[in-house]
Amino acid sequence: MTAIDTAIRATAADIELIGVTKAYDAKTTVIPPINVALRPGEFTVVLGPSGCGKSTLLQMIAGLERVSGGKIVIGGREVQDLEPKHRGCAMVFQNYALYPHMTVAENMAYSLKVAGVSKADRAQRVGVVAKMVGLADFLPRKPGQLSGGQRQRVAIGRAIIREPGVLLFDEPLSNLDAQLRHDMRVELADLHRRIGATSVFVTHDQVEAMTLADRILILNKGLIEQFDTPKAIYHHPASVFVAKFIGAPPMNILAVTGDGSALRLADGQVVANYADKGSFQLGIRPEDIAVNAGGSIKAEIRYREDLGSHEILETNIADQNLRITMPFGAEIDTEQTLSLSFPRARLHLFDSETGRAIHNAFDDAKTAPTFVKEYQ
Amino acid sequence: MSSESSLFGHCWLPLLLVAPLMLLIVLFFYVPVFQAFYWSFFLEQPFGGGSEFVGLQNFARVLSDPEFWMAGWRTIVFMLTASTLAVAVPLMLAIAADRKIGLSYAARNILVWPKGIAGAAIGVVFAFIFNPFVGLMAPLNALFPGLWNPGMDGTDAFVTLVAAHVWSGIPFNFVILLAGLRSIPPTMYQAAAMDGASPWRRIADVQLPLIMPQLFLTFVLEFTESITSVFALIDTMTGGGPGGSTTLLVYKIYIDGFRGFDLSGASTQTAILMVFVLLLAACQFVFLGRRINYER
Numbered sequence: 146m147t148a149i150d151t152a153i154r155a156t157a158a159d160i161e162l163i164g165v166t167k168a169y170d171a172k173t174t175v176i177p178p179i180n181v182a183l184r185p186g187e188f189t190v191v192l193g194p195s196g197c198g199k200s201t202l203l204q205m206i207a208g209l210e211r212v213s214g215g216k217i218v219i220g221g222r223e224v225q226d227l228e229p230k231h232r233g234c235a236m237v238f239q240n241y242a243l244y245p246h247m248t249v250a251e252n253m254a255y256s257l258k259v260a261g262v263s264k265a266d267r268a269q270r271v272g273v274v275a276k277m278v279g280l281a282d283f284l285p286r287k288p289g290q291l292s293g294g295q296r297q298r299v300a301i302g303r304a305i306i307r308e309p310g311v312l313l314f315d316e317p318l319s320n321l322d323a324q325l326r327h328d329m330r331v332e333l334a335d336l337h338r339r340i341g342a343t344s345v346f347v348t349h350d351q352v353e354a355m356t357l358a359d360r361i362l363i364l365n366k367g368l369i370e371q372f373d374t375p376k377a378i379y380h381h382p383a384s385v386f387v388a389k390f391i392g393a394p395p396m397n398i399l400a401v402t403g404d405g406s407a408l409r410l411a412d413g414q415v416v417a418n419y420a421d422k423g424s425f426q427l428g429i430r431p432e433d434i435a436v437n438a439g440g441s442i443k444a445e446i447r448y449r450e451d452l453g454s455h456e457i458l459e460t461n462i463a464d465q466n467l468r469i470t471m472p473f474g475a476e477i478d479t480e481q482t483l484s485l486s487f488p489r490a491r492l493h494l495f496d497s498e499t500g501r502a503i504h505n506a507f508d509d510a511k512t513a514p515t516f517v518k519e520y521q
Numbered sequence: 522m523s524s525e526s527s528l529f530g531h532c533w534l535p536l537l538l539v540a541p542l543m544l545l546i547v548l549f550f551y552v553p554v555f556q557a558f559y560w561s562f563f564l565e566q567p568f569g570g571g572s573e574f575v576g577l578q579n580f581a582r583v584l585s586d587p588e589f590w591m592a593g594w595r596t597i598v599f600m601l602t603a604s605t606l607a608v609a610v611p612l613m614l615a616i617a618a619d620r621k622i623g624l625s626y627a628a629r630n631i632l633v634w635p636k637g638i639a640g641a642a643i644g645v646v647f648a649f650i651f652n653p654f655v656g657l658m659a660p661l662n663a664l665f666p667g668l669w670n671p672g673m674d675g676t677d678a679f680v681t682l683v684a685a686h687v688w689s690g691i692p693f694n695f696v697i698l699l700a701g702l703r704s705i706p707p708t709m710y711q712a713a714a715m716d717g718a719s720p721w722r723r724i725a726d727v728q729l730p731l732i733m734p735q736l737f738l739t740f741v742l743e744f745t746e747s748i749t750s751v752f753a754l755i756d757t758m759t760g761g762g763p764g765g766s767t768t769l770l771v772y773k774i775y776i777d778g779f780r781g782f783d784l785s786g787a788s789t790q791t792a793i794l795m796v797f798v799l800l801l802a803a804c805q806f807v808f809l810g811r812r813i814n815y816e817r
């Protein structure tokens with residue numbers, strides 16, 4: 146294994162986007178100016194809903210799409226006006242984009258062939274890469290004779306064979322079934338560890354994002370909502386959008402009003418003590434809600450969903466939906482009204498107009514977290 | 522399958538429905554074909570009045586005639602040059618149109634128009650375009666007298682013929698090849714670009730291999746087309762001349778049969794030509810067709 150470990154090893158490059166924008170036509174700006182710096186060797190997952198500009202961002206880094214403005218710096222070089230081949234990036238596509246008329250070996254070796262690498266060297270590199278991606282027995286086959294997972298392995302092999310400093314993935318796992326997706330995820334994490342290239346991975350699957358990423362970049366309509374570690378994003382979402390986007394089931398968001406001493410729901414129930422006045426959005430994750438007889442907050446059960454390992458209760462509180470996750474076997478009184486309490490440390494408060502988080506709103510003792518950053 | 526049988530309760534109904542078409546095919550294709558083969562074994566009197574079975578004598582006569590071999594050779598030269606160009610030119614146009622170069626919308630439309638024009642009309646137009654005194658080449662002729670004269674020079678006449686044929690072949694081949702190119706997923710080019718392939722390299726390594734089925738189709742059709750459909754062009758443009766330099770086999774058959782009233786000789790040459798075309802198509806399928814990757 147050690148021989149292979151050292152055989153394909155990239156010199157990771159850092160990526161910097163400085164005021165990069167994209168507009169396909171004069172009217173619609175897909176990506177407003179954004180600034181991001183990705184560290185060398187970092188695995189960044191770009192996460193966001195469909196159509197938010199994830200692929201566009203990736204293709205601009207790759208050089209497949211021109212930037213409308215701004216600079217892209219890879220490994221200290223300004224590359225926004227360079228051809229893809231001069232940027233030191235490789236890409237894995239969602240639909241694999243393998244050359245159907247070439248064998249697995251030819252597919253993987255094509256970039257080397259174009260670069261003028263000798264036949265013997267190509268064969269040797271293909272051998273090493275094929276072993277890394279587990280395709281050693283399939284080299285003479287055509288892509289049409291492979292399964293979806295094997296095809297994606299070829300695509301990954303093709304990308305890493307040139308030892309690129311930057312690896313770009315555009316939803317590479319979304320054409321695979323659930324089990325294969327999981328296996329490939331584990332393999333990708335392992336490959337990344339061994340190759341060490343700076344990786345940018347586009348997905349709209351939050352599980353992939355949480356498990357693979359060093360840092361997650363959450364995009365919404367081309368804007369960066371938050372760029373942070375999976376942990377920070379989960380525990381300290383920077384906006385309502387992020388809070389609702391990460392976590393399954395997603396975080397509950399309740400409209401509350403501050404009267405100077407407490408936050409109240411529309412029906413007057415006090416959910417937490419708080420000193421400021423005004424209207425806010427209060428977030429709490431379904432699994433953080435405590436159901437106990439002593440709880441002062443009342444909610445009515447509308448629906449129970451038994452998922453085996455846990456149960457999800459859909460409840461009604463002040464005409465708003467509140468989802469609660471209960472561990473399996475937890476006793477719930479059969480009466481329709483639940484008594485709840487919201488642990489203060491687990492509450493999130495957001496500005497009701499901008500949707501941005503109000504940090505340390507309930508942090509009575511702890512020091513302020515410093516890792517949640519603002520962008521734009 | 523079951524829906525088909527429930528649709529047609531009686532087995533004679535489908536037969537009845539295809540009958541008109543079958544009748545046409547049999548009447549105007551198979552009957553003449555067999556007739557030609559049949560006649561090639563008989564000596565036919567030019568003005569009617571009985572025929573006589575002569576076995577392979579017609580073949581012996583035709584095959585020993587140097588004129589036949591000359592016409593055959595010209596046919597092959599024409600087939601190779603004209604059909605290659607008739608695929609290559611639309612291929613270049615299709616690749617350019619696929620890249621959305623310049624006026625592709627207008628160009629695409631204009632390029633399709635010749636499809637609707639009959640061969641004879643093309644012949645008349647091209648005879649005019651390439652006229653040494655008023656045509657496209659007239660200015661060059663003024664500079665270098667005698668440079669271009671298809672009426673006198675056999676090579677010039679042949680070139681004119683090839684040009685007219687290539688032009689008439691553009692629309693169909695262009696549409697087929699462009700359709701093939703359009704169906705290549707864009708990510709294929711993106712992948713090739715990431716692999717460092719230049720646009721020219723992409724043509725050779727990605728586009729051409731992926732439109733092999735379309736190239737094969739156009740080549741097979743062109744090879745057979747160029748042998749037969751050239752008749753209208755020859756008839757209107759050169760009349761086989763000058764000095765027989767554009768007398769291809771189809772035209773020679775027509776001359777021999779309808780001008781020289783050598784019906785048996787014409788039938789024999791027709792039979793030989795048909796066998797040649799058949800063998801050609803078979804060879805293409807056997808040697809090329811099997812190697813084509815139809816997968817996408």
Ligand SMILES: Nc1ncnc2c1ncn2[C@@H]1O[C@H](COP(=O)(O)OP(=O)(O)OP(=O)(O)O)[C@@H](O)[C@H]1O
Pocket residue numbers: 169170175193194195196197198199200201202349
């Ligand atoms: N070639 C193009 N011309 C015009 N608009 C485009 C083009 N490509 C993408 N867009 C628009 O840009 C926006 C972002 O597209 P993009 O493909 O980057 O989204 P995405 O985040 O990758 O979405 P998905 O998750 O569905 O792949 C979309 O609104 C899309 O309609």
Ligand SMILES: [Mg+2]
Pocket residue numbers: 199200201315
């Ligand atoms: Mg996309």
